[in-house]
Amino acid sequence: MKDIHEVLRQKQAKYAQLAKQIEALQQAAEKLREVAPLLAESEEDDSAVLAEMDEQPNTMAAKAGAAVGQTAAKPARAPRWP
Secondary structure, eight states, X not given: OOOHHHHHHHHHHHHHHHHHHHHHHHHHHHHHHHHHHHHHHHHXXXXXXXXXXXXXXXXXXXXXXXXXXXXXHSOOOOOOOO
């Protein structure tokens, strides 16, 4: 049979550990409440940028294709040694 005092010490240690974890979670929740509006604003900005990109996919693809075409049109040069 276990010593009642040892069991009590273990339970108190576990209780203290849980209390620390609860406190840390409460502090994290407070910080997240402060940051949540900022994140929501950022997501709205990101949505606007993504919407603009969705409206102009052909323009971006054309620019990318033109850039590839320009690099392919130039012949490769070998380095000149003195």
